[in-house]
Amino acid sequence: MGMKRALLLAVALAASVLSAAGATTVAEVKKKGVLVLGTDPTFAPFEFKDKTGQITGFDVDIARAVAKDLGVKLQIQAAGFGALMPQSVTSGRVDMAMSAITITAERAKVVAFSNPYYRSAQVFIVKGGNPQKFTWPADVKGAAIGVQANTTGQYVADDTLKSRGAALKVYDDFAAGLADVQAGRIVALVGDAPTVTDLQKRLPGQFQQAGKDLAAEDYGMVFAKNSDLAAAANKTLARMKASGEYQKLLDKWIVQK
Numbered sequence: 361m362g363m364k365r366a367l368l369l370a371v372a373l374a375a376s377v378l379s380a381a382g383a384t385t386v387a388e389v390k391k392k393g394v395l396v397l398g399t400d401p402t403f404a405p406f407e408f409k410d411k412t413g414q415i416t417g418f419d420v421d422i423a424r425a426v427a428k429d430l431g432v433k434l435q436i437q438a439a440g441f442g443a444l445m446p447q448s449v450t451s452g453r454v455d456m457a458m459s460a461i462t463i464t465a466e467r468a469k470v471v472a473f474s475n476p477y478y479r480s481a482q483v484f485i486v487k488g489g490n491p492q493k494f495t496w497p498a499d500v501k502g503a504a505i506g507v508q509a510n511t512t513g514q515y516v517a518d519d520t521l522k523s524r525g526a527a528l529k530v531y532d533d534f535a536a537g538l539a540d541v542q543a544g545r546i547v548a549l550v551g552d553a554p555t556v557t558d559l560q561k562r563l564p565g566q567f568q569q570a571g572k573d574l575a576a577e578d579y580g581m582v583f584a585k586n587s588d589l590a591a592a593a594n595k596t597l598a599r600m601k602a603s604g605e606y607q608k609l610l611d612k613w614i615v616q617k
């Protein structure tokens with residue numbers, strides 16, 4: 361096959377993949393009557409399965425409000441965080457993703473973010489009582505520290521902990537990292553601050569933060585590039601903040617320090 365033909369084929373293939381993609385516009389979502397949310401439901405209080413197996417949390421309630429304002433139903437699709445960011449969104453398998461997803465310049469090259477909806481931080485999660493007396497930055501050298509794959513926790517650890525001699529262990533599943541903290545297989549797990557306060561509420565005494573925050577960050581809702589759904593989500597967010605609905609959700613889901 362000639363070069364030119366191979367190129368044309370590749371372009372056609374890419375185009376067919378794009379046209380097979382799900383709704384990326386408000387009009388398309390309204391036409392099909394559902395907004396499909398992709399989420400990795402292992403991250404309380406933002407997204408997790410309740411006792412009945414229902415996916416619930418702060419993010420889910422916000423997505424529900426976006427769907428309601430669009431006059432459509434919310435449909436939830438679970439995915440691992442690595443698949444969710446960004447393939448589920450860029451392939452159109454979902455219309456939007458919410459998963460405590462941090463806004464970064466790198467990610468903004470491939471997906472569209474809403475305005476920030478939650479101020480968060482990366483922190484060190486250690487066993488309750490901090491039996492290994494881990495502090496940051498003093499005790500990073502030689503320490504076994506866990507991170508969740510493809511998260512900003514991993515990025516910040518690659519940037520700032522590797523060079524200080526930490527032995528990083530990468531987990532696909534955040535819960536597996538927490539289990540290894542409990543078992544003492546790793547000293548600390550890098551994770552999002554609100555997950556620690558949530559763990560302290562649900563499993564008193566078992567986990568705590570050690571040392572200062574590693575990095576501050578903001579969460580955003582995620583859409584396909586150039587999708588007008590991002591503007592619609594921003595409108596809902598502004599409406600919820602003005603009406604007090606947003607504050608109610610904070611009170612409902614997120615334990616304030």
Ligand code: ARG
Pocket residue numbers: 399400401402403407441459460461462463510511512513534552
């Ligand atoms: N905020 C971090 C990030 O965006 C971690 C998010 C992990 N979320 C999850 N549902 N597992 O990379």
